[in-house]
Amino acid sequence: MARGTARRSHLPLGLVLPAALALGLALGYPLVRQVVLSLQEFGLAQQFGQAPEWIGLGNYRELLGNGELWPVVLRTVAFCFVNAGLTFAIGLGLALLMTRMSKVTRVLTQCGLLLAWAMPVVAAMTVWQFLFDTEYGVVNWLLTALGGDFDGHSWLLDPWSFFLVATLVVVWMSVPFVAFTLYAALTQVPEDVVEAAQIDGAGPRQRFVHVVLPSIRPVLLVVVLLQVIWDLRVFTQIYTLQKAGGVSKDTNLLGTYVYTLGIKGGDFGMAASAAMFMLLLTVVLTAPYVRMMLRQERDA
Amino acid sequence: MARRTSLPVRIGADLVGIVVFLACVFPVYWMVSRSFLPRNRIKGEDPVFVPTGGTLDNYRRVFSDGSFTDALVTSLTVTLLTVGVALLFAFLAAVAVSRFRFRGRRTFILTLLVIQMIPAEALFISQYKMLDGMSLLNSVIGLTIVYVASVLPFTVWTLRGFVDGVPRELEEAAMMDGCSRTGAFFKVTLPLLAPGLVATGVFAFIQAWNEFTLAVVVMTDPDKKTLPVWLVAFTDSRSRGVDWGAIMASSTLITIPVIIFFLVVQRRMVSGITAGAVKG
Numbered sequence: 100m101a102r103g104t105a106r107r108s109h110l111p112l113g114l115v116l117p118a119a120l121a122l123g124l125a126l127g128y129p130l131v132r133q134v135v136l137s138l139q140e141f142g143l144a145q146q147f148g149q150a151p152e153w154i155g156l157g158n159y160r161e162l163l164g165n166g167e168l169w170p171v172v173l174r175t176v177a178f179c180f181v182n183a184g185l186t187f188a189i190g191l192g193l194a195l196l197m198t199r200m201s202k203v204t205r206v207l208t209q210c211g212l213l214l215a216w217a218m219p220v221v222a223a224m225t226v227w228q229f230l231f232d233t234e235y236g237v238v239n240w241l242l243t244a245l246g247g248d249f250d251g252h253s254w255l256l257d258p259w260s261f262f263l264v265a266t267l268v269v270v271w272m273s274v275p276f277v278a279f280t281l282y283a284a285l286t287q288v289p290e291d292v293v294e295a296a297q298i299d300g301a302g303p304r305q306r307f308v309h310v311v312l313p314s315i316r317p318v319l320l321v322v323v324l325l326q327v328i329w330d331l332r333v334f335t336q337i338y339t340l341q342k343a344g345g346v347s348k349d350t351n352l353l354g355t356y357v358y359t360l361g362i363k364g365g366d367f368g369m370a371a372s373a374a375m376f377m378l379l380l381t382v383v384l385t386a387p388y389v390r391m392m393l394r395q396e397r398d399a
Numbered sequence: 400m401a402r403r404t405s406l407p408v409r410i411g412a413d414l415v416g417i418v419v420f421l422a423c424v425f426p427v428y429w430m431v432s433r434s435f436l437p438r439n440r441i442k443g444e445d446p447v448f449v450p451t452g453g454t455l456d457n458y459r460r461v462f463s464d465g466s467f468t469d470a471l472v473t474s475l476t477v478t479l480l481t482v483g484v485a486l487l488f489a490f491l492a493a494v495a496v497s498r499f500r501f502r503g504r505r506t507f508i509l510t511l512l513v514i515q516m517i518p519a520e521a522l523f524i525s526q527y528k529m530l531d532g533m534s535l536l537n538s539v540i541g542l543t544i545v546y547v548a549s550v551l552p553f554t555v556w557t558l559r560g561f562v563d564g565v566p567r568e569l570e571e572a573a574m575m576d577g578c579s580r581t582g583a584f585f586k587v588t589l590p591l592l593a594p595g596l597v598a599t600g601v602f603a604f605i606q607a608w609n610e611f612t613l614a615v616v617v618m619t620d621p622d623k624k625t626l627p628v629w630l631v632a633f634t635d636s637r638s639r640g641v642d643w644g645a646i647m648a649s650s651t652l653i654t655i656p657v658i659i660f661f662l663v664v665q666r667r668m669v670s671g672i673t674a675g676a677v678k679g
Contacts, residue, residue, distance in 0.1 A: 114495035118488040125548030133525035199412040208416040211423030217661035219609040221627040222650040332518035335611040354520035377521040
């Protein structure tokens with residue numbers, strides 16, 4: 100390969116160029132633009148041609164001062180941790196159980212998981228909305244049949260039950276990926292090592308903690324961090340549930356909050372600075388992951 | 400691992416498996432079965448769990464005003480354009496990263512990694528402003544531009560894995576036999592990459608087909624909706640009473656291509672996502 104590299108040193112750069120330009124245009128430029136926007140007064144008047152005014156950190160100050168942002172940030176982080184935690188716990192439990200199931204049940208379980216995984220998010224949302232529908236939802240019907248008073252109960256009006264439904268859908272959609280990935284990792288654990296530990300007198304728990312867990316650790320880390328990233332940016336589920344009758348004020352997460360400020364409200368300066376918070380939150384929460392990747396890239 | 404499982408443990412695991420199966424399948428079953436039920440049976444006093452006999456009325460209503468078909472055309476155009484462009488760009492970049500050592504290679508790889516972490520939700524405001532400035536809001540081209548960028552990092556990453564998987568020795572052997580370097584690449588490496596290209600393309604297809612956030616931001620014009628945006632608006636049109644039958648029918652239609660494609664690539668998908676994330 101050294102020959103080729105020396106002779107045509109511009110070829111690889113040329114090959115990378117289209118991808119780099121596309122990313123620069125659609126992500127790099129907006130990123131810079133967003134920083135600028137977040138430092139400007141950019142509302143409806145500016146939409147109609149008035150020059151934007153530089154206001155320094157004014158948007159950030161207002162965002163932090165008007166008391167709207169912190170509840171949204173807290174809600175976003177809490178939602179993210181609860182969902183990522185539940186998804187991970189259920190996914191790991193299921194992956195472990197799958198190693199113990201009879202073959203038929205395992206295939207059955209995997210088919211089910213695959214189906215839930217494959218559902219497009221909007222289709223899943225409409226079905227779950229239907230299941231929880233006030234009038235025709237099967238959940239209300241079932242709970243009423245079981246003796247509850249759920250006739251005509253609206254699940255989306257109260258923020259807590261709103262997030263209960265949202266969590267249910269998000270976890271339902273996310274567990275398959277975790278379960279499949281961890282199951283795949285578990286089947287890679289070398290059997291002779293586990294057996295050797297057993298011969299040396301290690302009980303099931305010791306074998307799991309000292310042999311199995313360390314060998315699936317890299318995959319565990321990746322799964323947890325991907326899940327955190329994905330649950331931090333939940334937008335579609337919240338957006339559709341809000342449309343379906345939820346109160347948006349107390350149910351906004353960062354994504355829908357930015358949307359409400361900017362696209363709906365026309366205040367692009369404020370929306371941009373709120374989006375910067377989201378970016379910041381992502382960076383903070385994923386820093387360990389990125390560092391791990393950097394280390395691996397260096398070692399490679 | 401764990402070859403010997405005691406009977407009680409196995410039975411317990413099997414029971415959980417069956418419950419999980421039901422929990423996964425029930426919503427999908429509900430969607431499909433409701434899509435064939437006439438309106439009065441959907442809105443009956445007790446839900447119909449095992450429907451007998453069905454109707455295509457719900458599907459007829461989905462197609463009745465032509466808006467579903469319009470959205471279908473928009474969705475297909477954007478999705479196929481995205482897959483085509485992203486696959487081409489990603490393929491070139493993957494070959495460069497996998498087969499050459501060059502200045503900026505590491506920077507490029509690391510940039511891809513970092514970009515993958517950026518949520519679309521944190522950038523759509525300025526992407527909206529940018530497309531607005533280019534008069535590309537409500538245009539297939541505009542949406543394709545942001546879609547290509549959002550699927551590129553993953554696509555490059557996955558394809559790089561596939562290119563890495565084709566041994567250089569094969570190319571070198573062909574060159575010994577008198578092939579040019581380019582010839583060796585096209586005659587030996589490319590055919591071996593075909594399955595990888597298909598899998599990656601299918602994955603990009605699913606992502607673009609399902610995407611909602613950017614679509615709802617960029618395509619605000621009622622005539623320019625993609626299918627997911629159309630479906631949400633359709634579900635939301637409460638003025639004429641929620642038509643659950645038609646909503647379930649259209650949801651089923653949107654789901655079918657994804658399920659088919661998903662089954663094609665699922666084996667590679669599990670290894671693909673984590674391999675892309677773990678290996679350098």
